[in-house]
Amino acid sequence: MSxxxxxxxxGAALPRLASFGALExxxxxxxxxxxxxxxxxxxxxxxxxxxxxxxxxxxxGQGVAALWTGLDQWMIEAEGRAELDFAAELKQxxxxxxxxxxxxxxxxxxxxxxxxTGPIDALLSKLVNVDLADFGPGCATRTGLEHMxxxxxxxxxxxxxxxxARSSAGSLWHALETAAKRLEER
Amino acid sequence: xxxxxxxxxxxxxxxxxxLGDARLIDRPAPSAPDAEAAFCxxxxxxxxxxxxxxxxxxxxxxxxxxxxxxxxxxTHEVLGAELARNVALARTRCSK
Numbered sequence: 001m002s003x004x005x006x007x008x009x010x011g012a013a014l015p016r017l018a019s020f021g022a023l024e025x026x027x028x029x030x031x032x033x034x035x036x037x038x039x040x041x042x043x044x045x046x047x048x049x050x051x052x053x054x055x056x057x058x059x060x061g062q063g064v065a066a067l068w069t070g071l072d073q074w075m076i077e078a079e080g081r082a083e084l085d086f087a088a089e090l091k092q093x094x095x096x097x098x099x100x101x102x103x104x105x106x107x108x109x110x111x112x113x114x115x116x117t118g119p120i121d122a123l124l125s126k127l128v129n130v131d132l133a134d135f136g137p138g139c140a141t142r143t144g145l146e147h148m149x150x151x152x153x154x155x156x157x158x159x160x161x162x163x164x165a166r167s168s169a170g171s172l173w174h175a176l177e178t179a180a181k182r183l184e185e186r
Numbered sequence: 187x188x189x190x191x192x193x194x195x196x197x198x199x200x201x202x203x204x205l206g207d208a209r210l211i212d213r214p215a216p217s218a219p220d221a222e223a224a225f226c227x228x229x230x231x232x233x234x235x236x237x238x239x240x241x242x243x244x245x246x247x248x249x250x251x252x253x254x255x256x257x258x259x260x261t262h263e264v265l266g267a268e269l270a271r272n273v274a275l276a277r278t279r280c281s282k
Contacts, residue, residue, distance in 0.1 A: 055193040070249040129198040144247035
C-alpha cells in the first residue's frame with residue numbers, strides 16, 4: 001500500500017506563510033466549508049447558534065462563521081475541521097436545507113496586518129473593486145480579483161480572508177503576494 | 187459603469203455578464219397552438235432601441251443573481267435594477 005500524504009492547495013506538505021512588511025499572508029488549510037441553501041417553505045435554521053447574516057454580511061460564532069452568498073444561501077466556515085465531515089454535521093443542524101460540502105473546492109488565505117487597518121485597506125484597494133468606506137468588520141462579498149471569482153471577508157479591522165477556487169490557488173497566491181510586495185517596497 | 191444591485195448596492199459592471207433583452211423572461215407556452223411561430227419570434231426577434239432598454243444581467247462575480255437592469259443605451263446611464271426573480275414572479279401572478 002502506498003504511503004499517501006495529503007497536500008495543501010498550494011501543493012506542499014504544510015500551509016504556506018509569508019510576511020511582507022506589516023502584512024502576513026497565511027494559507028488556512030484547516031478551514032472546513034459547506035454551503036447551505038434554504039428550500040421553499042423551510043424555516044431559516046440557526047446552525048451552531050449562528051444568526052444567519054443578511055446580504056453582504058459575515059457573522060462569527062464559536063469556531064464557526066457564516067457569510068451570505070446569495071438569496072437564501074450561505075457559506076458556513078469551521079476552523080480546524082477540514083479533515084472532518086463538516087457538511088454532514090451541518091446537515092444535522094439544518095433540517096430541510098440543501099447542504100453541500102465545499103472544503104475541497106476552495107483555498108482560504110488569511111491576511112493579517114500588524115499595523116492596523118492601513119495596510120489592509122491599501123491591499124484591498126489594489127486588488128478588489130469594493131467600496132472600502134462600506135466594508136468594515138462583519139462585511140463579506142464575492143467579487144473579481146484578477147479575473148478570479150473570490151469571497152473577501154472582513155473578519156476584523158486588521159484581518160481579512162480571501163477564499164478562491166482551489167484550482168487557481170497558485171494564481172491567487174501570486175496576485176496577493178505581488179500586491180503585498182509592492183506595498184512593502186513603496 | 188456601476189449597476190445598482192437591489193441587495194448589494196453599487197457594483198462594478200465588470201462583475202456582471204450580459205444576456206440581453208429582458209423580454210427573454212416571457213417564454214411562450216410550448217403547448218399553445220401557435221407555439222412554433224411564437225418560439226421563432228422569441229428566439230430570433232429583438233428590439234434594439236437607442237434609448238431606455240430593459241435587459242438581463244447576471245452577477246457572476248457576486249451573488250449569482252439575475253437582474254433586470256433598466257439602462258439608457260445611448261448614455262449608458264443605469265436607471266434602475268431589480269431581481270429578475272421578482273419580475274418573473276410578479277408576471278406569473280398577473281397571468282393567473
